[in-house]
Amino acid sequence: MATARRNQVRRPTTAKRRASRSPLLEARAAAPLALRNGTAEAGERLGVRKTYKLFIGGEFPRTESGRSYLVHDATGRLLANACRGTRKDIRDAVRAARKVQPEWAARSAFNRSQILYRIAELTEGRRDQFVAEVRAAEGVGLQRARRLVDAAIDRWVWYAGWADKFPQILGNVNPVAGSYFNFSIPEPTGVVGIVAAEDSSLLGLVSRLAPVIVSGNAAVVLTSESRPLPAITLAEVLATSDVPGGVVNVITGLRRELVPHLAAHMDVNALDGFGLEPASVAAVEDAATENVKRFARPPNGGLTGYDWLSEQAQSPYLIGEFLEIKTVWHPIGV
Amino acid sequence: MALTRKPETKPAAASWGMAARKIPWEYAAAPESTDHVRIESEYGLFIDNAFRSSRPKATFDVINPATEEVLARVARASKADVNRAVSAARRAHDTVWSRMPGSERAKYLYRIARIMQERAREFAVVETMNSGKPIKESRDVDVPLAAAHFFYYAGWADKLEYAFPNRRPSSLGVAAQVIPWNFPLLMLAWKIAPALACGNTVVLKPASTTPLTAYLFADVVRQAELPPGVVNIITGPGEIGMELVRHPEVDKVAFTGSTAVGKLIARAVAGTHKKVTLELGGKAANIVFDDAPIDQAIEGIINGIYFNQGEVCCAGSRLFVQESVYEPLLDKLKDRLSTLRVGDPLDKNTDVGAINSAGQLAKIAELVEAGIAEGAEIFQPDCELPTRGFFFRPTLFTGVSQSHRIAQEEIFGPVLSVLTFRTPEEAVEKANNTPYGLSAGVWTEKGSRIFKMVGAMKAGVVWANTFNRFDPTSPFGGYKESGYGREGGLHGLAAYLRLDGAA
Numbered sequence: 001m002a003t004a005r006r007n008q009v010r011r012p013t014t015a016k017r018r019a020s021r022s023p024l025l026e027a028r029a030a031a032p033l034a035l036r037n038g039t040a041e042a043g044e045r046l047g048v049r050k051t052y053k054l055f056i057g058g059e060f061p062r063t064e065s066g067r068s069y070l071v072h073d074a075t076g077r078l079l080a081n082a083c084r085g086t087r088k089d090i091r092d093a094v095r096a097a098r099k100v101q102p103e104w105a106a107r108s109a110f111n112r113s114q115i116l117y118r119i120a121e122l123t124e125g126r127r128d129q130f131v132a133e134v135r136a137a138e139g140v141g142l143q144r145a146r147r148l149v150d151a152a153i154d155r156w157v158w159y160a161g162w163a164d165k166f167p168q169i170l171g172n173v174n175p176v177a178g179s180y181f182n183f184s185i186p187e188p189t190g191v192v193g194i195v196a197a198e199d200s201s202l203l204g205l206v207s208r209l210a211p212v213i214v215s216g217n218a219a220v221v222l223t224s225e226s227r228p229l230p231a232i233t234l235a236e237v238l239a240t241s242d243v244p245g246g247v248v249n250v251i252t253g254l255r256r257e258l259v260p261h262l263a264a265h266m267d268v269n270a271l272d273g274f275g276l277e278p279a280s281v282a283a284v285e286d287a288a289t290e291n292v293k294r295f296a297r298p299p300n301g302g303l304t305g306y307d308w309l310s311e312q313a314q315s316p317y318l319i320g321e322f323l324e325i326k327t328v329w330h331p332i333g334v
Numbered sequence: 335m336a337l338t339r340k341p342e343t344k345p346a347a348a349s350w351g352m353a354a355r356k357i358p359w360e361y362a363a364a365p366e367s368t369d370h371v372r373i374e375s376e377y378g379l380f381i382d383n384a385f386r387s388s389r390p391k392a393t394f395d396v397i398n399p400a401t402e403e404v405l406a407r408v409a410r411a412s413k414a415d416v417n418r419a420v421s422a423a424r425r426a427h428d429t430v431w432s433r434m435p436g437s438e439r440a441k442y443l444y445r446i447a448r449i450m451q452e453r454a455r456e457f458a459v460v461e462t463m464n465s466g467k468p469i470k471e472s473r474d475v476d477v478p479l480a481a482a483h484f485f486y487y488a489g490w491a492d493k494l495e496y497a498f499p500n501r502r503p504s505s506l507g508v509a510a511q512v513i514p515w516n517f518p519l520l521m522l523a524w525k526i527a528p529a530l531a532c533g534n535t536v537v538l539k540p541a542s543t544t545p546l547t548a549y550l551f552a553d554v555v556r557q558a559e560l561p562p563g564v565v566n567i568i569t570g571p572g573e574i575g576m577e578l579v580r581h582p583e584v585d586k587v588a589f590t591g592s593t594a595v596g597k598l599i600a601r602a603v604a605g606t607h608k609k610v611t612l613e614l615g616g617k618a619a620n621i622v623f624d625d626a627p628i629d630q631a632i633e634g635i636i637n638g639i640y641f642n643q644g645e646v647c648c649a650g651s652r653l654f655v656q657e658s659v660y661e662p663l664l665d666k667l668k669d670r671l672s673t674l675r676v677g678d679p680l681d682k683n684t685d686v687g688a689i690n691s692a693g694q695l696a697k698i699a700e701l702v703e704a705g706i707a708e709g710a711e712i713f714q715p716d717c718e719l720p721t722r723g724f725f726f727r728p729t730l731f732t733g734v735s736q737s738h739r740i741a742q743e744e745i746f747g748p749v750l751s752v753l754t755f756r757t758p759e760e761a762v763e764k765a766n767n768t769p770y771g772l773s774a775g776v777w778t779e780k781g782s783r784i785f786k787m788v789g790a791m792k793a794g795v796v797w798a799n800t801f802n803r804f805d806p807t808s809p810f811g812g813y814k815e816s817g818y819g820r821e822g823g824l825h826g827l828a829a830y831l832r833l834d835g836a837a
Contacts (some may be wrong), residue, residue: 286604312834330797
């Protein structure tokens with residue numbers, strides 16, 4: 001968690017200092033973008049760089065603010081200029097999520113299952129790219145990065161399988177004392193905001209996103225602030241996996257600017273605060289009360305030492321945290 | 335107040351939409367006897383299985399809303415009393431209750447259920463005297479259901495491992511439970527039964543106007559010989575409930591009441607470890623299609639909104655009628671409304687009893703005035719109201735639009751707003767157009783339409799061709815601003831257990 005705190009607190013400050021000390025362009029020139037390799041001087045082909053944008057409603061717009069912030073790798077080398085999303089971007093994302101959510105929920109469980117499986121397939125196809133990005137973002141070795149990416153892929157497969165099974169585990173027929181047929185069925189709660197883990201750039205995000213959307217919710221994700229790039233690449237996978245546009249929306253930027261607005265948004269039904277710093281939970285949960293949001297807290301003591309690779313990081317009960325139970329009564333007669 | 339008390343003169347009656355609809359026959363009085371019931375003149379706080387004065391000693395009066403007579407004085411808890419009660423509960427949880435085999439906890443709960451059944455009539459009479467609800471409802475609904483809740487959850491106490499596959503459930507600790515005045519004993523049962531079954535101990539705060547059956551229940555706890563501190567009951571105003579909820583030794587908060595207070599409670603526990611369930615307000619849509627069984631629907635509509643004087647969070651307060659059957663249905667509805675017996679809650683023929691408090695009566699009257707002022711057309715049957723007590727005529731509004739306050743705000747009284755629709759899509763759109771999402775009703779003979787509507791309703795309970803049915807096995811709770819978590823059934827267990835331990 002020490003790392004996470006540094007990332008969250010120091011990085012933006014550093015970025016701000018740089019911006020004020022010298023022209024931003026100068027700072028950028030001094031630090032070649034690590035993931036955008038290739039140099040003409042060495043006689044190599046000049047690489048085509050990628051602009052990391054937001055993912056809203058199935059499209060990749062820049063932030064409406066036009067602002068960006070610096071993203072570094074674990075050694076401090078500059079990786080990219082990421083979008084510094086705003087309240088307006090969140091509003092657009094919530095609108096896109098709300099619009100498509102009923103259609104997503106109305107898909108058959110079998111169909112959602114196949115689409116989640118498709119996400120796994122396409123992530124697998126970009127495995128090397130994810131490994132490189134996770135290495136750069138998290139500063140882990142190749143073997144570790146491979147384990148994290150593989151676990152993320154397997155997690156999609158695991159949740160894909162739950163799509164048409166969790167209602168059988170979490171729903172019931174209730175033997176009421178009377179001449180009624182009575183059953184309880186789980187339904188998606190609607191639009192869910194997700195504050196992704198700060199440290200675990202891909203696996204942490206997938207571990208919280210998959211259980212939210214598998215049931216038919218739509219999600220607005222705030223990525224890791226200091227390690228946002230793998231999430232954007234994940235968005236590229238989602239955009240080509242038959243996930244309807246708007247089911248997952250991905251916003252990068254500064255948490256202090258974004259989290260309060262997502263928490264207070266009146267058209268968001270639930271907020272997954274699992275990735276929040278413990279010190280910020282009270283204020284965020286408080287902001288979430290205005291429309292009685294369902295709120296998932298981080299574990300006691302935060303995510304320090306949390307093992308995203310373990311079995312406890314995946315559970316059908318996690319799907320249940322973002323469900324409503326609907327109970328239906330009907331008389332029995334002739 | 336004038337709205338409810340003054341016998342209307344003829345011209346006024348016409349302006350209130352009172353047709354010449356009077357019950358064509360008379361009922362003889364059929365009062366339930368109260369001589370077998372003993373209400374103490376004063377009740378102390380129930381802590382560690384003993385009734386104790388509050389410190390410093392303070393009391394407040396509890397009245398019968400049907401007569402405005404004082405029934406008893408009850409202790410007004412202080413912050414120090416909250417501490418005492420929570421400490422008692424903590425000690426009982428840590429040393430006795432959570433360590434006891436589930437099979438033993440089960441037998442205590444079965445004892446409670448049995449004693450409640452044995453003393454059912456006593457409970458029903460006291461409930462009616464204190465809440466104003468008709469005796470036929472407390473006798474046939476509240477009390478039997480309350481006992482059934484204990485019976486149902488008793489059976490879970492030693493079977494919790496079977497409820498949640500791949501988990502080893504454990505108790506949370508001390509549960510702070512704050513309940514409303516509309517179903518005082520039933521809400522107590524909804525709260526206490528699952529909490530105890532799961533190994534938690536409780537501090538319960540009943541509503542300040544309706545504590546008497548809770549203190550009667552305290553006597554049941556003693557008869558059942560529960561270990562001291564497992565069930566603690568304290569009384570006082572809302573601030574005391576907040577103190578209880580905020581107490582750092584509390585591990586679980588369960589609240590039933592208004593959405594406004596629910597939000598305050600959610601804020602009070604923000605950032606803590608406390609697990610929360612909220613069962614809040616509602617503005618249920620009751621949707622009648624043109625192919626509905628009309629006579630059954632009429633009964634369902636009446637039961638949906640006039641049951642317990644409409645002081646029901648899941649009341650069917652917005653009636654949506656398909657345009658093609660609007661007129662015949664409304665005519666029948668007005669006829670049926672005019673046969674409701676309003677009056678002495680202890681009379682076995684009474685359908686609509688007393689409103690729980692002067693404050694609630696004023697709130698209902700205010701919203702009804704707003705309905706008239708906003709242009710809706712009011713209909714009230716021409717029935718006599720008792721001269722004392724808090725009574726309100728069952729009321730029906732037509733010509734209501736979506737934006738009217740009576741279509742948006744929870745009235746919590748016997749007031750029905752009637753709206754119309756043409757297509758199922760329009761009905762869904764209008765029904766879901768509210769921040770609430772507790773319950774809904776659908777009336778149609780077409781099975782496939784029922785399932786379509788059931789799926790589209792943003793509501794935690796949907797009654798199809800029935801309304802206001804409750805059962806211990808059946809989960810209850812809301813979508814959106816009607817709260818979160820479920821009470822009843824298997825889902826009701828999850829609210830009182832820690833499930834993070836893998837099996």
